[in-house]
Amino acid sequence: MYEASEWARNGDTIHRTVVAPDFRTAIAIVNDIAEQAEALNHHPDIDIRWRTLHLALTTHDAGGLTDLDYKLAARIDGIVADHQT
Structure with missing residues (x-):
């Protein structure tokens, strides 16, 4: 399972800001x-x-977090790292 300090778990969801x-860079990140x-x-x-x-x-179909998340x-x-350089 992948875990990084940028992501926080809240119940069946992981979040990152x-x-x-x-x-313009924010939209480029969203597009990627x-x-x-x-x-x-x-x-x-x-x-x-x-x-x-x-x-x-979150994986709604599975009712929580999966490896796909x-x-x-x-x-x-x-x-995100690519856009910070």
């Missing part, structure tokens, strides 16, 4: 997350507030 340097989510057929809840992204993952979380971490 990302603050991008600007709105969308590509990975489509590839995995697993879609996060994303709340966009200017340059702040609130992300939540942690797999997408790892990919999201990579995307």
